[in-house]
Amino acid sequence: MTNAGKIGRPLGRALAHIFLIGVGAFFMSPFLWMVSTSLKADDELFLWPPKWIPSTILWSNYPDAIEYIPFFTYLGNSLLIALLATAGVLVSCPIVGYSLARIPWRGSKALFAATLAVMMIPGQVTMIPIFITFKHLGWVNTSIPLWLPAFFGAPFYIFLLRQFFMGLPKELEDAARIDGAGEFRIYAGIMLPLCRPALLTVALFQFMGSWTDYQGPLIYLSEESQYTMMLGVAAFRLQHGAEWQMMMATLVMITVPVILLYFFVQKAFIRGITFTGIK
Amino acid sequence: MADAHPAAVRPSAATKASRKSKFETRLRRFGVLFALPWIVGLLLFNLYPLVASLYYSFTNYSILEPAEWVGLDNYRMLLEDGTFRISLYNTLYFTLFFVPLSIVIGVGIALVLNLKIRGQSIYRTLFFIPSLVPPVATTIIWLWLLNPQFGLVNYWLEKVGIPGPAWLGSEAWSKPSLVLMSLWGIGQSIVIYLAGLQDVPQDYYDAAEVDGAGPLLRMWHITLPLITPVIFFNLIMGMIGALQNFTLPYTLTNGKGSPANSMMFLVMYLYINGFGYLKMGYASAMAWVLFLIVITLTAILFATQKRWVFYQGKE
Numbered sequence: 001m002t003n004a005g006k007i008g009r010p011l012g013r014a015l016a017h018i019f020l021i022g023v024g025a026f027f028m029s030p031f032l033w034m035v036s037t038s039l040k041a042d043d044e045l046f047l048w049p050p051k052w053i054p055s056t057i058l059w060s061n062y063p064d065a066i067e068y069i070p071f072f073t074y075l076g077n078s079l080l081i082a083l084l085a086t087a088g089v090l091v092s093c094p095i096v097g098y099s100l101a102r103i104p105w106r107g108s109k110a111l112f113a114a115t116l117a118v119m120m121i122p123g124q125v126t127m128i129p130i131f132i133t134f135k136h137l138g139w140v141n142t143s144i145p146l147w148l149p150a151f152f153g154a155p156f157y158i159f160l161l162r163q164f165f166m167g168l169p170k171e172l173e174d175a176a177r178i179d180g181a182g183e184f185r186i187y188a189g190i191m192l193p194l195c196r197p198a199l200l201t202v203a204l205f206q207f208m209g210s211w212t213d214y215q216g217p218l219i220y221l222s223e224e225s226q227y228t229m230m231l232g233v234a235a236f237r238l239q240h241g242a243e244w245q246m247m248m249a250t251l252v253m254i255t256v257p258v259i260l261l262y263f264f265v266q267k268a269f270i271r272g273i274t275f276t277g278i279k
Numbered sequence: 280m281a282d283a284h285p286a287a288v289r290p291s292a293a294t295k296a297s298r299k300s301k302f303e304t305r306l307r308r309f310g311v312l313f314a315l316p317w318i319v320g321l322l323l324f325n326l327y328p329l330v331a332s333l334y335y336s337f338t339n340y341s342i343l344e345p346a347e348w349v350g351l352d353n354y355r356m357l358l359e360d361g362t363f364r365i366s367l368y369n370t371l372y373f374t375l376f377f378v379p380l381s382i383v384i385g386v387g388i389a390l391v392l393n394l395k396i397r398g399q400s401i402y403r404t405l406f407f408i409p410s411l412v413p414p415v416a417t418t419i420i421w422l423w424l425l426n427p428q429f430g431l432v433n434y435w436l437e438k439v440g441i442p443g444p445a446w447l448g449s450e451a452w453s454k455p456s457l458v459l460m461s462l463w464g465i466g467q468s469i470v471i472y473l474a475g476l477q478d479v480p481q482d483y484y485d486a487a488e489v490d491g492a493g494p495l496l497r498m499w500h501i502t503l504p505l506i507t508p509v510i511f512f513n514l515i516m517g518m519i520g521a522l523q524n525f526t527l528p529y530t531l532t533n534g535k536g537s538p539a540n541s542m543m544f545l546v547m548y549l550y551i552n553g554f555g556y557l558k559m560g561y562a563s564a565m566a567w568v569l570f571l572i573v574i575t576l577t578a579i580l581f582a583t584q585k586r587w588v589f590y591q592g593k594e
Contacts, residue, residue, distance in 0.1 A: 105307040
């Protein structure tokens, strides 16, 4: 009686597990195959039938892969862009969301409507004029275009944070105002700390977005010394397409940290995703 | 109110009122000040580029020389451009297969997960992990899996007696391959569906059970209708995302769209024209065609919403 979907019969339960294990295998095997390949010697790559566990586990593929490509250059470039862009949205979006949610001012409703409307515009429409503007500023071939706009707000995060601020009780500001706190102090000292979970979600989304972005760096960066991890990995494939063990070792190194991050802040991930989907 | 009959108001109330309005003016100023970064961002990175790209779409513009007005020429050229037509076809093909499949499979998995069976969170993690893999990494992993000679997929197919196709190397199989590897990353929507399912109130099921409805009937008449808003949301977002498909086909084919343009997509062709050939006007026209497709399809879906999406009344 505790749950509606509960299957009383053990047969149904077993069928559900069989289904989930089967589908789970589809989702996990590419991932495990990547790890397996990353530990193989090159003469075991093309065995038929394929071998899941290499006869000798070659950990040295990892340091070799790092040597093979300017790994730390790519890593540094990617991290710099991702961290600056994350800092950007954390500085700009909460304060705008707060203004839209908690301060009555003429035009705030119109601004909110515009915020919702611009979410509909595909990035490709605005991409070209923005590129041309940055070109005139001489910032093409630098990473500036990839993080600077973040400091001017992103509609989706503003929307998300506005919804969050709307849910906080009104008494908080009133009490602070009676105590003589200034508006900025009310925002930064009282309201901002309360939306820590929403901030974590926004930070996570932006970091992941910048870290995995391919199109942006492709448009703005053309010198190898400026490549992000994603550009670097794509270029690596074109140059050394047959050395699967090196590529897979690189891929493990760029995906596993993100997955570990997921396990640490799983709640924030799930909350963020479900929030975007249903609220 | 204070202005209407000032004589009748006691002095202390008057100062209070003026203090209050002074406070409100100050507050309003802070409201604008706080929103300022986004007001600038909205103008600079959204509204200006929107207008500018519409303007560019009526010009010949290579950045190197000033834009030259050509009227509707770019749009006319698009109609005659065979590669554009193929890219449009491929984009719609991908959207038409990927989006419905992702919904059916996503909802199906979420329904089974929602049976509250043991290990639910472990399964959920299994499905979710691939969606954390960057698209560039996804392409390389699947290029290896779908390798016609040495790939794991064709090995498995061979084991069950099916000769594996050439996958990404074949004109007929390249787009299905793309759909397959895109489906690998639908973990996020599974999580969204699951959350939607967990929001369905228990009373509904209890009432249905009293009325003698079995599990399948309950699923069809209660669960599915109640998660239609979530499905609708995923349909819209999935469609918009699929129409903008870029990173997967671009990195898979190194921007060539091969074999035989079977992997040429709208945004890829746009990118090639804009940033490869510096045909910014032509590329802008394509961006607007894409925008119009997005708007039209979204409007159509919203129009059908009344027939199949059920929103629970909010008290």
